[in-house]
Amino acid sequence: MSDQNVRELIIVGGGPAGYTAALYAARADLEPLVIEGFQWGGQLMITSDVENYPGYADGVMGPEMMADFRRQAERFGAEFITDDVTKVDFSEQPLRVWVGSDEYQARAVIVATGASARWLGIESEEQHKGRGVSACATCDAAFFREKDVYVVGGGDSAFEEALFLTKFASRVHLVHRRDEFRASKIMVDRAEQNEKLDFVLSAVVEEIVGDVKVEALRLRSTADERTWEVPADGLFVAIGHDPNTALFVDQLDHDENGYLVTKSGSTETNIPGVFAVGDVQDHTYRQAITAAGTGCMGALDAERFLATFEGHPGTALAANR
Ligand code: NAP
16 A cells, blocks of 8 residues: 555544544545444433433434534534454554455544443343333433433442432332342442442343333342333333453553543543544543544544654645645
8 A cells, every 4th residue: 555545544433532533634634544444323322301411402312413523623624434444553653444354544543432331131122222121321221210220230320320210210220130230339339328329139031011112120139030020111221331442452551441541631542643532431421522522532633643753744734735
């Protein structure tokens, strides 16, 4: 591949972080190529109404918001490939990225592949996702005012979701597969003191019952395999998230859970020219607005890197424009 085919910037991932990076980079004339994934849009594509993204005063559907983000980046010249990256090689410049047998090269790469909520993996969950089954209480709790809801999980996320839900729901039940929690003691104490919350221990959700909406759950005891049904209006699955970093972990520094590690106050990874933004490097906040914020940071960091990168053809390209 000749140097003329080396782009300035490739962005891997098409969620709030990737599209915001694309918008800023496109406006900075970096002509970014966004390899947005076959299922572009990220986690917001499985969210219904988004009411907490500033600027959408009347709320917006998650997929519609992602289409807006994408269109805004496109308006300034971002290019898109709606497919998955299958391989990367960041061992030397130019950085190399593959989609199947097609190879792309760039001086800078922004990784924005996000994280995926873990799901129970049962068929009825798939059927009710976004319609009574959610993996994000911050996003969806307000739709369960005065309702009877269940949360699955025994870690800090499940407790955080359950406690948040008690502000809206009339009753919150936390179902955990063991009789001991993984969550921190302070969270458990807080939950135990909350009158709206109770625990169903040593149990798993085996089936979500209901045609159009969630009507009940079938639970199964992990102690004696007994099954029983409980009425329910909603189910929140909070059994953890996995960062989408399988392609990168052998080249980029990451923590023990696979989240990419960036330098404090920046989006720089351990490889010069490679930046990480959004949920792929953030397991704490995980909001569209924070992902978009770090996407902006990534584009600014990449721009700064490219401006100081001596002898790369992008500089000449930029000079000739
Ligand atoms: P986590 O700590 O890995 O907990 C996941 C929970 O889900 C575990 O209790 C696990 O059960 C359960 N689980 C996993 N797969 C399951 C399945 N298929 N069916 C039923 N249950 C299943 O994940 P997390 O709660 O998302 O927390 C991730 C990290 O973020 C942790 O380090 C946590 O401390 C941190 N965090 C902190 C805060 C805070 O401090 N405010 C809030 C949220 C998260 P087992 O226990 O049996 O394995």
